[in-house]
Amino acid sequence: MAPLVSGFMLAVLFSASAKVITSSDQMCMEKEANKTYNCENLGLREIPDTLPTTTEFLEFAFNFLPTIQTTTFSRLIYLTFLDLTRCQINWIHEDTFESHHQLNTIVLTGNPLIFMAETSLNGPKSLKHLFLIQTGISDLEFIPMHNLENLESLYLGGNHISSIKLPENFSARNLKVLDFQNNAIHYLSNKDMNALEQATNLSLNFNGNDIKSIETGAFHSKVFQSLNFGGIFDLSIVMKGLQNSTTQSLWLGAYEDTEDQDLTPAMLEGLCELSVESINLQKHHFSDLSSTTFRCFTRLRELDLTAAHLKELPSGIEGMNSLKKLVLSMNNFDQLCQINAASFPSLTDLYIKGNMKKLDLGAGCLEKLQNLRRLDLSHSKIEASECCNLALRNLDHLQYLNLSYNMPIGLQSQAFKECPKLELLDLAFTHLRISAPQTPFQDLHLLQTLNLSHCHVDTSNQHLLEGLPDLRHLNLHGNSFQDGSISKINLLQTVGSLETLILSFCELLSIDQQAFHSLGKMSHIDLSHNNLTGNSIDALSHLKGIYLNLAANSISIIPPHLLPILSQQSTINLSHNPLDCTCSNFYFITWYKENPQKLEGSEETVCANPSSLKGVKLSEVKLSCGITALGIFFLVVFLLLFTILFIFSVKFIFRWKYQHI
Amino acid sequence: MKGFTAAFLIWTLISLNGGCSQAWPTHTACKDGSLEVLYQSCDPLQDFGFSVEQCSKQLKSNLNVRFGIILREDIKQLYLDITLFTKEESILSYSYPICEEDLPKFSFCGRRKGEQIYFAGPVNNPGFEIPQGEYQVLLKLYNENHSTVACANATVICS
Numbered sequence: 021m022a023p024l025v026s027g028f029m030l031a032v033l034f035s036a037s038a039k040v041i042t043s044s045d046q047m048c049m050e051k052e053a054n055k056t057y058n059c060e061n062l063g064l065r066e067i068p069d070t071l072p073t074t075t076e077f078l079e080f081a082f083n084f085l086p087t088i089q090t091t092t093f094s095r096l097i098y099l100t101f102l103d104l105t106r107c108q109i110n111w112i113h114e115d116t117f118e119s120h121h122q123l124n125t126i127v128l129t130g131n132p133l134i135f136m137a138e139t140s141l142n143g144p145k146s147l148k149h150l151f152l153i154q155t156g157i158s159d160l161e162f163i164p165m166h167n168l169e170n171l172e173s174l175y176l177g178g179n180h181i182s183s184i185k186l187p188e189n190f191s192a193r194n195l196k197v198l199d200f201q202n203n204a205i206h207y208l209s210n211k212d213m214n215a216l217e218q219a220t221n222l223s224l225n226f227n228g229n230d231i232k233s234i235e236t237g238a239f240h241s242k243v244f245q246s247l248n249f250g251g252i253f254d255l256s257i258v259m260k261g262l263q264n265s266t267t268q269s270l271w272l273g274a275y276e277d278t279e280d281q282d283l284t285p286a287m288l289e290g291l292c293e294l295s296v297e298s299i300n301l302q303k304h305h306f307s308d309l310s311s312t313t314f315r316c317f318t319r320l321r322e323l324d325l326t327a328a329h330l331k332e333l334p335s336g337i338e339g340m341n342s343l344k345k346l347v348l349s350m351n352n353f354d355q356l357c358q359i360n361a362a363s364f365p366s367l368t369d370l371y372i373k374g375n376m377k378k379l380d381l382g383a384g385c386l387e388k389l390q391n392l393r394r395l396d397l398s399h400s401k402i403e404a405s406e407c408c409n410l411a412l413r414n415l416d417h418l419q420y421l422n423l424s425y426n427m428p429i430g431l432q433s434q435a436f437k438e439c440p441k442l443e444l445l446d447l448a449f450t451h452l453r454i455s456a457p458q459t460p461f462q463d464l465h466l467l468q469t470l471n472l473s474h475c476h477v478d479t480s481n482q483h484l485l486e487g488l489p490d491l492r493h494l495n496l497h498g499n500s501f502q503d504g505s506i507s508k509i510n511l512l513q514t515v516g517s518l519e520t521l522i523l524s525f526c527e528l529l530s531i532d533q534q535a536f537h538s539l540g541k542m543s544h545i546d547l548s549h550n551n552l553t554g555n556s557i558d559a560l561s562h563l564k565g566i567y568l569n570l571a572a573n574s575i576s577i578i579p580p581h582l583l584p585i586l587s588q589q590s591t592i593n594l595s596h597n598p599l600d601c602t603c604s605n606f607y608f609i610t611w612y613k614e615n616p617q618k619l620e621g622s623e624e625t626v627c628a629n630p631s632s633l634k635g636v637k638l639s640e641v642k643l644s645c646g647i648t649a650l651g652i653f654f655l656v657v658f659l660l661l662f663t664i665l666f667i668f669s670v671k672f673i674f675r676w677k678y679q680h681i
Numbered sequence: 682m683k684g685f686t687a688a689f690l691i692w693t694l695i696s697l698n699g700g701c702s703q704a705w706p707t708h709t710a711c712k713d714g715s716l717e718v719l720y721q722s723c724d725p726l727q728d729f730g731f732s733v734e735q736c737s738k739q740l741k742s743n744l745n746v747r748f749g750i751i752l753r754e755d756i757k758q759l760y761l762d763i764t765l766f767t768k769e770e771s772i773l774s775y776s777y778p779i780c781e782e783d784l785p786k787f788s789f790c791g792r793r794k795g796e797q798i799y800f801a802g803p804v805n806n807p808g809f810e811i812p813q814g815e816y817q818v819l820l821k822l823y824n825e826n827h828s829t830v831a832c833a834n835a836t837v838i839c840s
Contacts, residue, residue: 061726061753081795082726082753105795106751130751130795154796178796201791228788251788275788277802302784326784350784 052077059083067093074098081105081127089113099123105151106130117143129153129175136164146170148194154178165190177201177225185212192219196245202228208261213238221245226252227271234261239294246271251278255304259290266295269322273302282307291316298322298345305329311337318342326350332358340364349373349396356385356411368393375400378427381411394420398446403427405453412438424448424471431460444469448495451476454484462487473497473522479511486514493520497546504529504551506559513538520544524569528552531559542566547573548593554578557585564588571621572596576629580607587615595621598628599638603645612638711736716811716839723819723832726753731833738839742808748800750831755793756780758825766817779822811839 048059048068056077064083075096085107097119109131117123123144133155141164148170158180169191181203227250234257244267249258255272274280282305298321311334318339327350343364349371367389378401392415407429418439428451436442442464452475454460467488473495480502504527516538528550536559548571566589575597586592627633633641705728710718713736722728734745759780765773780790789798816837822830
């Protein structure tokens with residue numbers, strides 16, 4: 021019995037000690053020394069003593085602080101950002117932040133607040149951002165208004181607010197963001213809106229409120245940065261309600277899970293009476309789509325019709341002369357010409373991303389868009405056997421073209437002749453059919469960035485990149501080279517102005533010593549995720565001060581004569597290589613430890629060999645190669661012993677000899 | 682000595698229990714004659730609630746689901762990764778954007794860390810017939826920083 025009892029006692033003792041260990045394990049994470057700490061999800065009931073007084077940013081979400089008061093944060097007087105999301109706070113007592121003069125952001129999202137004392141937010145000299153999302157507020161009088169005159173953003177989403185009327189003593193002078201998402205606001209009156217009159221450039225968010233009416237004149241001659249009425253059932257309410265107002269951007273989109281009425285030309289009539297620069301109507305359905313639907317869109321600069329179930333845009337839309345940006349992504353066009361681009365002669369930006377059907381580029385569909393600067397046709401299932409001069413006819417000013425994530429595209433020589441001013445061309449993940457010796461990018465004199473990642477390009481075509489005198493950034497990620505090697509003569513020889521070169525995931529086994537010789541301006545080379553060995557470093561001997569990524573290759577030994585090449589670069593990543601930590605790599609390991617400031621990813625730079633050091637960080641390896649002090653000591657002792665033995669034996673021989681004379 | 686061994690044993694048991702966070706219970710998302718869907722949260726921090734309105738072999742398109750969770754991250758951008766396994770072998774992997782900055786598909790897009798979400802509505806899925814068998818499905822919801830928003834290990838039993 022006795023052993024059982026003592027066993028139990030011991031068990032209790034052990035388990036107690038185990039608990040102590042786990043709680044001391046739960047430490048805040050230091051993100052920036054003495055400044056930024058993350059203590060989230062630790063179930064803490066107070067501010068840990070381990071946090072330094074100098075803490076400025078404190079992420080303290082998902083802990084347990086039912087009451088906060090003067091003493092709670094009193095030690096951390098330099099706080100500027102305090103996140104108390106979901107800390108189960110019920111009470112915020114008097115003068116909780118009285119000594120926190122520098123505090124500018126308080127996040128109280130998701131706390132079941134019962135009461136905030138009148139002076140609970142006093143103290144901060146310039147409180148700028150206050151988050152009171154989902155705190156159960158039903159009346160704006162709940163918020164203590166004494167110290168909010170510097171407030172720039174107030175987030176009140178997910179509460180039970182039905183009236184936006186702010187208390188009379190609230191000063192909206194500095195307010196830029198007022199967010200009422202997901203409340204129960206059904207009605208906006210003149211009086212409510214007048215309380216916001218002091219604010220300039222205000223962004224007002226009513227997303228997810230079922231607004232049923234707006235008093236006539238509520239927005240009369242008011243100016244806003246942005247207004248959001250997302251998910252509203254009847255758009256004409258907003259259109260009428262916003263009469264004579266001015267706003268930079270108006271968000272009126274619908275959602276998958278909200279109900280909305282089909283947009284009729286009559287509903288959009290109200291747009292004639294207000295001044296808007298940019299409008300978003302995502303996910304709506306248009307009924308009777310005709311050129312008159314857009315009668316009141318004449319002053320618009322940006323129009324977003326993402327996923328608006330469009331099969332075509334009507335021809336002959338009049339008055340959209342000043343439209344600069346048009347977004348038609350996620351629609352159902354069969355042919356590019358169906359957007360009837362001629363209606364938008366001033367367009368500079370056109371986005372047709374993620375078309376739901378296979379998009380046929382047609383011929384000259386965008387030729388009237390002479391001012392077009394940016395064109396995004398990515399993810400649109402485009403397939404073309406011969407691209408792109410016919411499709412991009414007359415786009416003289418195009419600077420940015422995105423054709424990434426499409427179906428196979430065939431390119432001939434001078435495939436982008438129609439857009440000579442291209443600066444960025446993105447073809448990533450689009451299979452390119454280019455037969456050698458075609459030069460598809462010929463004469464793109466201004467092209468700076470070319471993304472050819474996963475394009476299956478024929479890298480043995482030495483002329484592929486011909487005619488790109490100004491190319492600075494080239495991404496060849498995921499393409500393969502003949503025999504897994506970049507030879508002395510290769511496609512990079514024509515792009516001498518290159519600064520960034522990405523050759524990751526190219527299945528490379530070797531790089532010729534002369535392969536990069538024509539590239540003298542390089543500052544960034546990514547050779548990660550290949551099968552390169554240490555000898556490939558030789559190809560970089562003429563480069564200085566570059567960022568070099570050699571992560572995830574097959575480097576095990578780096579010979580001593582290559583170390584000066586590494587020394588002349590600014591940052592090197594050698595992580596995830598099967599590095600050798602035996603004496604045959606002694607010079608490299610010594611170099612590695614002497615240059616920690618040059619190395620990136622040193623946490624993942626570990627030994628693979630010998631097995632006793634497998635997984636050990638290279639920075640922590642201690643090698644003893646050659647004769648060590650201990651070795652010398654033993655050698656000396658051995659020699660000493662040998663000399664003594666020799667003397668003794670000589671003596672002995674002589675004695676023996678004399679005795680026998 | 683005997684006592685010490687016993688103590689050690691008990692201690693190991695207790696510390697094992699306390700050391701590893703307990704697995705969340707397995708819930709039933711739906712159960713009908715021919716189809717049963719079970720799930721378990723694989724987010725060590727929290728459980729979540731999920732149910733499907735209709736449960737049949739012939740899966741309807743645009744299913745209605747109910748979903749309740751506390752957000753531990755902002756979801757201005759939200760992505761879903763689905764991996765389907767049968768007999769431990771991955772047969773299908775799929776990634777789908779739910780919320781993007783230029784296309785917030787659902788009304789809950791853009792909600793913030795700490796908010797409690799309850800969603801009841803259609804999910805815009807295609808309709809298809811589920812072949813007989815048992816499937817393992819790993820679902821992961823994450824935001825632009827690859828921080829986990831929700832994680833579920835689901836089992837679909839179709840007979």
